Amino acid sequence: MNTVSDFLLTLPSERKRNCFMKRLILTILSIFAIAFGGMAEGTMKTHERIAENGYPFWIYTPDGYDGTKAQPIVVFLHGRSLCGRNLNQVLRYGTLDAIKKGMNMPAFVIAPQNPGEAWKPSKLMDIIEWMEANYKVDANRIYVLGMSLGGYGTMDFAGTYPDKIAAAMALCGGCYLKDQTGLGELPFWIIHGTADRAVGVNESKKVVAGLQEKQLTSRLRFDWLPGASHGALARAFYLKDTYDWLFAHSLQDEGRPVEEYISIDNAILKMAYSELRELRALVGEDD
Numbered sequence: 473m474n475t476v477s478d479f480l481l482t483l484p485s486e487r488k489r490n491c492f493m494k495r496l497i498l499t500i501l502s503i504f505a506i507a508f509g510g511m512a513e514g515t516m517k518t519h520e521r522i523a524e525n526g527y528p529f530w531i532y533t534p535d536g537y538d539g540t541k542a543q544p545i546v547v548f549l550h551g552r553s554l555c556g557r558n559l560n561q562v563l564r565y566g567t568l569d570a571i572k573k574g575m576n577m578p579a580f581v582i583a584p585q586n587p588g589e590a591w592k593p594s595k596l597m598d599i600i601e602w603m604e605a606n607y608k609v610d611a612n613r614i615y616v617l618g619m620s621l622g623g624y625g626t627m628d629f630a631g632t633y634p635d636k637i638a639a640a641m642a643l644c645g646g647c648y649l650k651d652q653t654g655l656g657e658l659p660f661w662i663i664h665g666t667a668d669r670a671v672g673v674n675e676s677k678k679v680v681a682g683l684q685e686k687q688l689t690s691r692l693r694f695d696w697l698p699g700a701s702h703g704a705l706a707r708a709f710y711l712k713d714t715y716d717w718l719f720a721h722s723l724q725d726e727g728r729p730v731e732e733y734i735s736i737d738n739a740i741l742k743m744a745y746s747e748l749r750e751l752r753a754l755v756g757e758d759d
Contacts, residue, residue, distance in 0.1 A: 514577065516568065518559050522602045526595050527584035528559055530568055533607075534578050542610035544579040544638075544719065545603060547596065548709070549618030549625040555588040567617070570710045573748045577715065579615075580607065590648055591618075591625025593632035600636070612638060615718040619643035619705050620671055627655060627662075627679065634658040639721035639730075641714065643705040644668050646675030655679065656688025659721045659730035663708065665700025691730045697738050708736060710744040 514534045521528055534543055548567040555561075562583050563569055571577050582599055596616075603609050614637055618626040623645015630640035631649045634657035641661045664676040673696055680694050697704070708714050713734050720731040 514571070516571075523595070523598050526598055527586065529582055529584035529599055530559060530562055531603075532568060532571060532577065532581035532583075534580065537608075539608050542608045544610050544613035544615065545600065546577070546579050546581045546715070546718065547600070547614070547616040547618075547629070548581060548583045549591055549596075549616065549622030549629070550583070550586065551618070551620030551622050552588070553620075555586050555621070557585070557587060559585050561585065565706050566709045570748070573710065575710065575712070575715075575748060579613075579715075579719075580609065586621065586625075591621070591628060593625075593629045596625070596629050597633060597636070611636075612723040613719070613721075615639050615721075617641040617643070617709075617714070617718065618645065619708075620645060620702065623671070623676075624648055627652075630658060630660060631655045635723075638723050639718050641708075641718065642676070643708055644671050644673075644676070644702055646671065647679045652679060652682055653686060653688060656683050656686065656691060657728075659691045659693075659728060661693040661695075661717065661730075663695045663697065663705060663736060665697045665702065665704055667699050668702045668705075670702040691728060693730055693732065695736065697741075700738055700741070704738075704741060707741040707744040710748055711736065711740065712747070713740065 514532055516530055516532050519529055519531055537543060546567060550562055550566055554564060562585050566583065567581050568583050571581070580603065582603065584596065584599060600614060604611060616626050616629050616637055617640065623642040624647060626640050626642040627645060627647035628649050630637045631647065631652055631654035634654040637658055639659040641663070644664050662676050662680060664673045666673050676694065680692070683689050683692055713736055717731055717734045
């Protein structure tokens with residue numbers, strides 16, 4: 473197998489071949505953009521609680537932000553291993569770590585720290601409202617993603633405020649909400665590995681089954697990745713496709729349809745770290 477065309481013939485469907493070609497084209501364009509324009513660098517800073525018993529959080533401000541153009545927000549919710557009272561722990565994996573490793577992020581990123589309990593949607597919304605009061609935010613393009621405990625938080629947050637969240641992605645999580653109908657009102661992608669021993673795939677399957685029973689799946693995507701472990705899903709934070717999928721949605725979209733073209737599977741997850749290393753090496757910033 474010496475050519476791209478040979479590889480494409482091994483892919484099982486035309487849809488997967490199309491997805492691969494789209495990824496290849498986007499990767500090439502990203503490489504040229506970085507090669508000629510350099511690695512975009514925004515700023516990261518911490519912020520203490522904005523309300524009593526609220527979450528402290530990191531704010532990433534995208535490169536070139538000057539307060540004149542509204543920017544989207546990506547909310548990253550970590551899992552239980554990053555809970556505590558040291559915000560530096562939140563940098564261990566996830567969206568901010570992906571940015572540090574070279575991911576271009578044309579959006580604010582909010583990364584709060586949970587002290588060790590279920591994520592509270594109202595506390596997360598407090599941060600969003602503070603952002604809207606203090607930064608130029610595109611209120612039609614607010615996104616949330618998280619894994620494990622953060623996957624539960626993503627479902628709970630999006631299910632509580634489906635009219636505020638443009639799209640959400642929950643990795644290897646579940647849902648604590650008694651009324652989960654809100655998850656059927658926004659573009660939502662659930663991904664879970666079938667070999668997850670930390671949070672069983674049935675936690676996600678129960679949510680999907682409940683939405684199917686209520687016929688609320690027109691905006692829902694779900695994928696059960698064969699043999700994927702709990703930790704394997706963390707690679708999704710380092711995929712450009714993950715953020716492209718989120719950014720493809722807006723509250724202003726008529727009918728709020730879900731984007732179905734972008735694909736994330738085991739093979740694509742395995743490419744995540746190598747793609748970032750290649751981009752960093754291209755501009756002489758490889759570790």
